[in-house]
Amino acid sequence: MGFGLLNKIFIQFPLTFWDEKLDSIFIASNRFCLFHCQPLDHMLILFVCGNLARELEQQTDEEIIEQVLQRLKRIYPQIPKPIKWLVTRWGCDPFAYGSYSNFKTGATYETLKELARECYDDRIYWAGEHTNYDGTIGCVDSAFESGHREAKRIYDKLNKISS
Ligand SMILES: Cc1cc2nc3c(=O)[nH]c(=O)nc-3n(C[C@H](O)[C@H](O)[C@H](O)COP(=O)(O)OP(=O)(O)OC[C@H]3O[C@@H](n4cnc5c(N)ncnc54)[C@H](O)[C@@H]3O)c2cc1C
Structure with missing residues (x-):
């Protein structure tokens, strides 16, 4: 990205x-x-x-x-x-270095999916504006939606284990 x-x-x-x-x-x-x-x-x-x-x-x-x-x-x-x-000068801000994730040349929705792929034996899940492969990217709603998605995945996984 x-x-x-x-x-x-x-x-x-x-x-x-x-x-x-x-x-x-x-x-x-x-x-x-x-x-x-x-x-x-x-x-x-x-x-x-x-x-x-x-x-x-x-x-x-x-x-x-x-x-x-x-x-x-x-x-x-x-x-x-x-x-x-x-x-505003968000590009020079050392805590931001910019404003929004975007598709640079070569990046696709597959890139988003790859960034959202769980890792460490399914113990780490990734949300964030740059992982929202089902919707928009780069905004607060993207981060929020991807958070919901990952929370649901974790919830479903825990339910499956306990049943
Ligand atoms: C200047 C600017 C203007 C914007 N304006 C708008 C707007 O008008 N409307 C809009 O919808 N969106 C806007 N955005 C985008 C919006 O702020 C982001 O899309 C949203 O905050 C992304 O949320 P996130 O949870 O993915 O990431 P973040 O909000 O960046 O959260 C990531 C968190 O992880 C923490 N972190 C990083 N590395 C580590 C680490 N190694 N260990 C532990 N914690 C770590 C960070 O400190 C941060 O708190 C703007 C962004 C910027 C920078």
Whole structure:
């Protein structure tokens, strides 16, 4: 499996300058395109992933925010100065080194099954977001579902032994 990177850039403005009814704003751009809108907080949240996310992690917050504002200015020329921002850098975080497991080239659902295969004479069972071969991978629900699956397998095994 691979391990992918998704970062978020939160930018808070003194006022909501976009149409409050919008859930999101999409700009045709190869760098900053999808903004999630939170008008009550006057906040836009931008998602960046993959190589762009890796590149941005090497830049300062100020450099990143300036680039984002330049993009937004194309459709909102009167954009106000932001009052606060927060930029995640999960790729550099030594406790995370990324955000989600993903299928790197060559990995398949068989890879997930292999990672979930019990071992040590059937005494160790594996759950986790990267083992959810019956559903989605990489999210909390994937971890939860795979946990249920393995708990049921252990329960069934113990029942079989005791009966
Ligand atoms: C930055 C980021 C943002 C995310 N955002 C979302 C989101 O918005 N929505 C969503 O659904 N999912 C999100 N995820 C993914 C979600 O957090 C994971 O899919 C989920 O936590 C995986 O659960 P898990 O139980 O498989 O693994 P983990 O939660 O990683 O649990 C593994 C545990 O094992 C422990 N461990 C590791 N090695 C050992 C060892 N040798 N001995 C003992 N313990 C060990 C670790 O400390 C950890 O507690 C995000 C993940 C990251 C990193």
